[in-house]
Amino acid sequence: MEFEKNKKKRSVIRQLTTKLLTKIEVGYSKTDIAMDEKLENLRDFSVQLAEKLTELKHLDSQIETDTSVDELEDEIIQSQEYQEKAILWKGRLQRFINQHTGNHEAVATLNETSNNRTVPETKVMKMPRLQMSTFYGDSSKWLDFWNQFECTIHNNGNLSKTEKFTYLKSLLSGNALSAICRFVLSDRNYDSSIEILKDRFGRQDIVISSHMNKLLSIEPVRNISNVKALRKRFDECEIQIRSLESLNVTSGSYGNLLCPIILQKIPEELNFEFNRNRKEQSKFDITELMEFLRKEINCREAANLMNYSKTFQRQDTKKGGNQWNNSEFNPKIASASTLSTMNYKCIFCNKNHGKFKCEELDAEKKREFLKRNGRCFLCFGQRHLGIFCSNKHLSCKKCRGKPHHESICLKPKMPIPSEIPDQEESADISQNSSATTGSDVILQTVYAVREGKRKNCILRCLLDGGSQVSFIREDISKKLGLPSKGYSNLNIHTFSEKNGKHWRQRKVELTLRNINDPDKFITLDVIEASVITTAEIKPPDEKIKSQLKGLGISLMTHPNADQESISVLIGADCLWKIAKEEIKRINENAVALDTIFGWCIQGRFSLSELNSEESICYNLLVAEKLSRTLESFWNIESLGVNSPDERLENEEALRLFENSIQQKNDRYEVRLPWINENVILHDNYANAERRFFNLLKQFRSNLNFYKEYKQVINDQIKDGIIEKVDPNATRGKRIYYIPHRAVLRKNHSSTKLRVVYDASSKDKNQKSLNDCLLQGPNLVPELLKVLLKFRLHRIVFTADVQKAFLQISVSCEDRDAMRFLWIHDDSNLSNPKVQIYRMCRVIFGAKSSPFLLSACIKHHLRKFESEYPKTVELLNNYMYVDDFICGTNTEIEVYHNANTIMKKASMTLTKWNSNSPVLRKENETDKHKDSTPLCDSSSKVLGLEWDTRKDVFSFSAQDIIDFIQENALKKTLCFESCVKDF
Numbered sequence: 001m002e003f004e005k006n007k008k009k010r011s012v013i014r015q016l017t018t019k020l021l022t023k024i025e026v027g028y029s030k031t032d033i034a035m036d037e038k039l040e041n042l043r044d045f046s047v048q049l050a051e052k053l054t055e056l057k058h059l060d061s062q063i064e065t066d067t068s069v070d071e072l073e074d075e076i077i078q079s080q081e082y083q084e085k086a087i088l089w090k091g092r093l094q095r096f097i098n099q100h101t102g103n104h105e106a107v108a109t110l111n112e113t114s115n116n117r118t119v120p121e122t123k124v125m126k127m128p129r130l131q132m133s134t135f136y137g138d139s140s141k142w143l144d145f146w147n148q149f150e151c152t153i154h155n156n157g158n159l160s161k162t163e164k165f166t167y168l169k170s171l172l173s174g175n176a177l178s179a180i181c182r183f184v185l186s187d188r189n190y191d192s193s194i195e196i197l198k199d200r201f202g203r204q205d206i207v208i209s210s211h212m213n214k215l216l217s218i219e220p221v222r223n224i225s226n227v228k229a230l231r232k233r234f235d236e237c238e239i240q241i242r243s244l245e246s247l248n249v250t251s252g253s254y255g256n257l258l259c260p261i262i263l264q265k266i267p268e269e270l271n272f273e274f275n276r277n278r279k280e281q282s283k284f285d286i287t288e289l290m291e292f293l294r295k296e297i298n299c300r301e302a303a304n305l306m307n308y309s310k311t312f313q314r315q316d317t318k319k320g321g322n323q324w325n326n327s328e329f330n331p332k333i334a335s336a337s338t339l340s341t342m343n344y345k346c347i348f349c350n351k352n353h354g355k356f357k358c359e360e361l362d363a364e365k366k367r368e369f370l371k372r373n374g375r376c377f378l379c380f381g382q383r384h385l386g387i388f389c390s391n392k393h394l395s396c397k398k399c400r401g402k403p404h405h406e407s408i409c410l411k412p413k414m415p416i417p418s419e420i421p422d423q424e425e426s427a428d429i430s431q432n433s434s435a436t437t438g439s440d441v442i443l444q445t446v447y448a449v450r451e452g453k454r455k456n457c458i459l460r461c462l463l464d465g466g467s468q469v470s471f472i473r474e475d476i477s478k479k480l481g482l483p484s485k486g487y488s489n490l491n492i493h494t495f496s497e498k499n500g501k502h503w504r505q506r507k508v509e510l511t512l513r514n515i516n517d518p519d520k521f522i523t524l525d526v527i528e529a530s531v532i533t534t535a536e537i538k539p540p541d542e543k544i545k546s547q548l549k550g551l552g553i554s555l556m557t558h559p560n561a562d563q564e565s566i567s568v569l570i571g572a573d574c575l576w577k578i579a580k581e582e583i584k585r586i587n588e589n590a591v592a593l594d595t596i597f598g599w600c601i602q603g604r605f606s607l608s609e610l611n612s613e614e615s616i617c618y619n620l621l622v623a624e625k626l627s628r629t630l631e632s633f634w635n636i637e638s639l640g641v642n643s644p645d646e647r648l649e650n651e652e653a654l655r656l657f658e659n660s661i662q663q664k665n666d667r668y669e670v671r672l673p674w675i676n677e678n679v680i681l682h683d684n685y686a687n688a689e690r691r692f693f694n695l696l697k698q699f700r701s702n703l704n705f706y707k708e709y710k711q712v713i714n715d716q717i718k719d720g721i722i723e724k725v726d727p728n729a730t731r732g733k734r735i736y737y738i739p740h741r742a743v744l745r746k747n748h749s750s751t752k753l754r755v756v757y758d759a760s761s762k763d764k765n766q767k768s769l770n771d772c773l774l775q776g777p778n779l780v781p782e783l784l785k786v787l788l789k790f791r792l793h794r795i796v797f798t799a800d801v802q803k804a805f806l807q808i809s810v811s812c813e814d815r816d817a818m819r820f821l822w823i824h825d826d827s828n829l830s831n832p833k834v835q836i837y838r839m840c841r842v843i844f845g846a847k848s849s850p851f852l853l854s855a856c857i858k859h860h861l862r863k864f865e866s867e868y869p870k871t872v873e874l875l876n877n878y879m880y881v882d883d884f885i886c887g888t889n890t891e892i893e894v895y896h897n898a899n900t901i902m903k904k905a906s907m908t909l910t911k912w913n914s915n916s917p918v919l920r921k922e923n924e925t926d927k928h929k930d931s932t933p934l935c936d937s938s939s940k941v942l943g944l945e946w947d948t949r950k951d952v953f954s955f956s957a958q959d960i961i962d963f964i965q966e967n968a969l970k971k972t973l974c975f976e977s978c979v980k981d982f
Contacts, residue, residue: 140211215258231297263275363407462570472532480510490505491503580593740758757846798914799911
């Protein structure tokens with residue numbers, strides 16, 4: 001009893017801790033409050049979090065003491081994983097508070113043991129925040145990472161090993177994180193993780209090889225005038241050489257090999273100059289080569305700086321000395337993408353929109369304002385009237401009369417004949433033409449990866465030097481959960497528009513990395529946009545790629561990109577941050593640019609040079625408006641039914657089913673198809689208890705409802721469908737409490753009340769039972785095909801499996817994952833005692849249940865293929881979930897054989913009905929006297945009314961009409977209406 005009490009108490013504390021962490025995240029990210037107030041709030045949160053962690057650790061310790069040995073490992077894993085986030089936030093809060101509360105005052109102390117000698121005052125300076133870089137698994141960067149980590153965290157005596165392990169995991173990614181990601185947070189595992197990382201990435205031979213590989217793979221520089229590229233390559237070489245020296249690898253051991261390679265990567269003029277000055281017959285010396293390159297690059301940089309200074313002085317003299325503060329040096333910003341962050345104030349209402357677009361005042365009031373302030377009626381400018389305005393030749397588009405702007409015109413707009421729509425037009429005509437005329441224009445696009453917690457997301461980015469800011473699609477931003485950085489006010493100027501449109505959108509932070517080299521990345525401030533472009537920007541085709549390969553340019557493509565659509569637009573604010581120095585001209589109309597994400601191309605490519613044939617296509621489509629409207633309405637995106645991931649999950653579900661199914665006492669027993677055998681499932685007790693108490697309130701207000709509900713539970717106990725949980729018995733690997741409720745079926749011929757279970761119930765940031773189960777493949781035939789095949793035969797009949805889901809037993813090791821709460825036998829509604837039960841059969845409400853039922857029936861039918869081949873074929877093809885809807889010419893034989901087959905799986909076919917009087921009579925005389933009486937000629941077939949005497953289907957349209965009229969008109973209502981009868 002004490003054990004359950006502690007678990008319940010821990011569940012409540014965890015919920016409170018989760019709420020506290022949510023408050024901390026919100027408070028930590030707030031930027032609209034004073035720093036003193038923010039620090040005070042964070043200090044309070046830090047104290048509360050420390051108390052919660054202490055209490056959780058105490059409860060975990062007590063629960064672990066009472067936990068069996070078999071379950072101890074899972075209990076420790078679950079506890080440590082829950083504490084991981086809390087510990088991480090505790091450290092983050094402490095660092096933030098320490099960073100912003102430095103001691104800026106002089107400190108003087110008195111040393112009593114040294115004759116009251118006074119310690120001199122010391123100034124404590126607040127140091128800049130230390131940012132540790134993430135380690136991805138590049139062995140050449142291991143020492144840099146480890147020295148940082150060892151100094152700041154590993155040797156920090158104020159941190160426990162578990163906290164150090166948390167920091168370590170947060171600073172790893174890629175191959176480095178994969179090496180230790182399966183370790184649970186613990187002191188022992190921290191030491192083991194350090195050993196693994198050192199052995200894998202810190203071995204001296206591997207580090208040396210990594211530095212040598214970087215030296216050998218340095219990109220060449222061919223243009224001697226490109227001093228910037230030369231400096232960059234020189235710095236890269238020097239870093240690797242000095243890193244090798246720190247590992248006690250002298251330059252003499254590899255100089256003879258490395259020097260010829262570096263000489264091949266520098267311009268020919270420098271190569272010639274170095275060999276001319278080198279002594280004959282002497283060995284290559286890498287130190288001598290690096291010194292030569294250093295002097296050459298320094299001289300060229302100095303010469304370039306002097307040339308730049310002279311040019312600068314000439315321009316300064318030409319413009320005049322006072323031009324630096326002139327407004328000419330701050331021109332209005334313009335771009336091809338026509339985006340601007342300038343704000344315009346309206347002269348009428350003082351809001352952020354153009355004066356000609358103001359809708360706050362009507363034309364009459366605008367005229368009064370202009371007259372009162374002596375402004376022009378044409379351009380709304382000051383110090384002149386309309387007759388003297390430079391735009392006086394323009395006339396109003398509304399009245400075509402006196403010179404004034406159309407926004408202050410008092411006459412209604414005159415209709416233009418071409419703008420009058422044709423009222424008799426009843427069809428939409430769309431005309432499309434496309435031509436491949438021998439050339440393609442390619443725009444600059446690259447692929448980059450944005451790393452997420454669950455999986456990486458490949459994005460296609462458009463490089464647009466004509467845009468002043470960068471953008472990301474709003475749906476992609478929300479999907480990735482990008483951090484917000486406030487809002488931006490933009491003025492959008494589109495083509496052939498004089499005035500911009502005001503736009504306020506959220507700004508987020510986006511980090512993009514090279515797909516093959518995560519060390520190459522860029523962090524952008526991008527603005528969310530619902531659509532970046534509706535145009536189809538095609539990537540280069542295979543012919544262009546093969547042509548570029550001959551020039552040493554390899555373009556990157558990725559099959560998992562978002563269907564080649566543009567997700568990110570990188571504007572001029574960030575374009576040249578990702579661009580490298582090298583630009584290659586492919587032909588007179590196209591160039592290639594090297595970026596940190598790989599090569600991209602832009603320009604016109606002649607397809608005739610690539611042996612492409614000219615082709616022209618013209619399409620004319622006339623579609624009725626109603627047809628197009630319906631097509632647009634029912635047009636839904638692909639559901640991904642045939643995705644590779646889902647196929648693998650379906651195969652795994654079938655494999656688990658075949659490995660676990662067994663027959664015990666004429667009843668099949670299966671295991672639940674878990675996504676992963678090590679998946680952690682939260683017990684969900686608090687949710688189940690809350691909803692059970694709500695159900696008790698319904699019982700107290702409606703005793704008849706309680707009696708029906710109780711009768712169903714008692715019947716299930718009697719039939720062995722549910723059982724009490726023995727507190728002394730060994731518990732299953734996973735425990736989950738399922739809320740339950742009643743579904744009333746007034747028109748049902750048998751059971752009026754059915755108890756259904758909510759396997760999707762879960763706490764915030766936790767997983768439900770359904771989240772941990774595989775759904776399995778859909779083994780049910782299509783509804784329309786079943787109905788059509790049903791009427792192919794002269795004689796048809798229907799039946800269904802009685803309580804089909806409850807006829808399949810669940811393995812004992814999975815039953816604790818299907819616990820639920822009910823009233824104790826000897827208690828009453830006024831003061832009920834809670835009794836824990838668990839399901840022994842497949843529940844109606846788990847997402848894997850339809851698959852388990854269908855798979856179990858098909859598995860059972862395979863045993864009788866040789867004995868009853870025709871009946872087995874009918875049961876396989878005409879069984880829709882638990883409904884048998886079939887037609888045949890030998891009805892009596894199928895009737896008896898089907899009953900025999902299903903009985904051997906403890907499944908009973910009930911509610912037989914047919915348009916055959918012979919079969920109906922046979923069923924009445926049989927021991928299963930549960931079919932529809934002969935006098936009642938109407939029954940339901942998959943929701944449709946079937947008159948067995950007239951042999952016709954029907955449905956009530958009035959019920960659907962009433963349903964539609966009672967609810968608000970929306971798309972989901974149409975779906976509900978269509979399936980209402982089924």
